[in-house]
Amino acid sequence: MISPVMPTYARVDLAFERGDGAYLYSTDGRRFLDFASGIAVTCLGHNHPYLVKALVDQAHKVWHVSNLWRIPEGERLAQRLVERTFADTVFFANSGAEANECAIKLARKYHDETGNPGRFRIITAEAAFHGRTLTTIAATGGYKYTKGFDPIPEGFDHVAFGNTNEMRAAIRDDTAAIMIEPVQGEGGIRPASLAYLRELRQICDEFGLLLIFDEIQCGVGRTGKFFAHEWADAAPDVMTVAKGIGGGFPMGACLATEKAAVGMTAGTHGSTFGGNPLAMAMGNAVLDVILEDGFLPRVERIGQVLWNRMSDVVARYPQVLAELRGAGLMLGLRCVVPSGDFGTKLRENGLVTVGAGENVVRLLPPLIIGEGEIDEAVAIVEKTCREWNS
């Protein structure tokens, strides 16, 4: 008999009743160090006093009014995002997939509006992940996500991640945009080289394409910069954000330059919930913390500490672990042994992680992680490796 909750997930038989900072407490009374952060979402950990206060304060004011009205909290958040990024304007959505839907619509509309109505195709990378709506599974590509859902919306071409020759060769007269994750998340924590990101910018300029960066997983401080593409100094025309931006409150955003958003006029796009006062209060609260002086440099520094200590373990257990990769606090342990089993053992030893493609275990701790917690995580990984060998 089907479960009342539609069985679309292979869930672990474990539930958490409470979280505090980098720790989660299960209903059966165990404590776990959380290096998953709800898949890069709870960027300030659990039960963060500032976020709790922001949520409660806003809950006493107003939750939802709809986009029939001005929403001052949203105007403030958009203004702050615009000030701190390449972008001139922001659309608020409720999830990553919806942020990408906005980016895809925007790219088609841009060409329609600027005299090239036939340009609609978007080139994405192999092993990408852009979401689970019909259009974003088309963007994602691959049998695993698209099987059984035909007809898949048309208009996406896939090329090898990191290969600019393939990218150039895939551009056609009807290509509208390139959409890339600066660090692939679901694909297995695969960072693009900075040279690749810069060359994508050049290619887009050369062919009149829009450059879309999907920073839904790698953005909002995860790599030690506000957004990952800042490392490359290669600004996109459009960027999508979600996961960490609400600190655990569901929200997404599509940021764009004024030029790229030329067609996004009143009536072209919308969302009932998007940008509601409660979500906007949480977005602003997250930015209050993340953009505070010294916060992002600390993420970079602590990421380096995690990198150094974890590298050591990887080097000592080559029969278990093949490679550490990633940036900042978005790291991947590529395993020799099956990564799913390794993740299970880590959890049994008290460390929660997330799987990813290419036999990788993702390490996505909250950005507020301290050295003591890093030591604890490294010790659990080491212990798990040791147990594997014995």
Ligand SMILES: *Cc1c(COP(=O)(O)O)cnc(C)c1O
């Ligand atoms: C998670 C993710 C998405 C989809 O976000 P949802 O909120 O699940 O719709 C899209 N792109 C990337 C890079 C992601 O990591």
